[in-house]
Amino acid sequence: MSYFGFNWQFNWVSRYGNVELTAKERDRLRALALWEETKDVKLVCRTFQMSQAALYRWRNRFNPYDLSSLKERSRRPKRLRSARWPLKLIQDLKQLRETYPRWGKDKLVVLLRSKGHRTSTSTVGRILSYLKKHGRLIEPKRTALRATRHRRTRPYAIRKPKEYRATRPGDLVEVDTLDVRPLPKVILKQFTARDVVSRWDVLEAHHQATASLAAKFLDTLKARTPFPIRALQVDGGSEFYADFEAECQRRKIRLFVLPPKSPKLNGAVERANRTHTEEFYQVNECAWTVEELNPQLIEWERIYNTVRPHQSLNYLTPLQFLQQHGIVGKNYPSHSHMW
Incomplete structure (x- = not known):
């Protein structure tokens, strides 16, 4: 018994189908052809090591005039939620970040709230990432600055007593x-x-x-x-x-x-x-x-x-x-x- 005895639909595919298929996609086509020939679902599933549910799914999805129907569909959601932030919030955050470029989202959210914005630290972080990704945030270049100091020994040293504790401003x-x-x-x-x-x-x-x-x-x-x-x-x-x-x-x-x-x-x-x-x-x-x-x-x-x-x-x-x-x-x- 030939496993690849195509009916007219599969013969048409073999002649006129011009879509490149991977090895896995070719196996799907062969599985459908074997099923068409033998009508034995268990044989097909055992031969190609697939579940009956998968075989039925590909049979329903297959279009003999379109080999691309054997390809996996994108798992990406058809509708993606787009972020919507108030324009004023974005403008104020951009201005603050460019004024204080070393301040992160934790500090900037405090200043934004003082301006009346009701926002969260994570939202500020996402907006900063968005602005950086789209090239709308100018980050300053790091300038070289050497901050070293030569230390000398001294003949005596008065250490802070171990029991001394700074509890008020000015204590230390x-x-x-x-x-x-x-x-x-x-x-x-x-x-x-x-x-x-x-x-x-x-x-x-x-x-x-x-x-x-x-x-x-x-x-x-x-x-x-x-x-x-x-x-x-x-x-x-x-x-x-x-x-x-x-x-x-x-x-x-x-x-x-x-x-x-x-x-x-x-x-x-x-x-x-x-x-x-x-x-x-x-x-x-x-x-x-x-x-x-x-x-x-x-x-x-x-x-x-x-x-x-x-x-x-x-x-x-x-x-x-x-x-x-x-x-x-x-x-x-x-x-x-x-x-």
């Missing part, structure tokens, strides 16, 4: 310097201070990092911090010797000094330096003279303390955190008083 402010090297032979020093409780930051740039300039930075810190400072923590850099240490003693500010090669113990301000590098220096056209850079840093400091949501503060800004805990009043000036 970490201070560090950041090397900014944007161009060959151009080196600037940024003094960074971060309160470990409220995440309030103060920034100031100088041509060099000396003990006398570090001592003057204490004046800046006092003027731009809305709470009294009770303790500072620094690493073993030479800028935190001599005049700086004497000024801390004169102001009756406790001074804790880290042991050599232990930057992780100053983790809050180290993280601050990384944030300022990624979110300020790498995405802005900065001036590279102290006189021009410091006004830009002051504006960024304002944004950082009063606009940027902080994940560690449950997406409050440092100013909102201070207001929530009664450190400053609700009407505390966000800029005019201190900057």
Whole structure:
């Protein structure tokens, strides 16, 4: 018995069918031909190792004048739900992301809600992905910035007592310097201070990092911090010797000094330096003279303390955190008083 005895329909297919078939599709055609010849469903299913349901399905689907009917149909839904977002939401999100290109969906959704948009973090993420996919979001190029620092040992070190705990803003402010090297032979020093409780930051740039300039930075810190400072923590850099240490003693500010090669113990301000590098220096056209850079840093400091949501503060800004805990009043000036 021939398994491939075609009736007139299958003979027509063999003569005039011009669609290329895969091995699996040819087996379907042969199975249908065998069934047509033998009328034995079980034999066909056993021979071609297919279920009866599949055989009946392909028999109903098969059109002898169209070999493409032996091909698998697309499993893609015929109707796809298209995302529909308010145009105003997309425009505001695009503007915020281009203004603050290093801020992700978690921070941006807080700002969008403050503008009156009722949206979720996942929706913001999907819109950002859509804008990137269609080339409608301009991402800034990363600019090279080396932030390294040469550490020196010091003859003595006063460690922070193990039992000391920072529970209020001002209980512990970490201070560090950041090397900014944007161009060959151009080196600037940024003094960074971060309160470990409220995440309030103060920034100031100088041509060099000396003990006398570090001592003057204490004046800046006092003027731009809305709470009294009770303790500072620094690493073993030479800028935190001599005049700086004497000024801390004169102001009756406790001074804790880290042991050599232990930057992780100053983790809050180290993280601050990384944030300022990624979110300020790498995405802005900065001036590279102290006189021009410091006004830009002051504006960024304002944004950082009063606009940027902080994940560690449950997406409050440092100013909102201070207001929530009664450190400053609700009407505390966000800029005019201190900057």
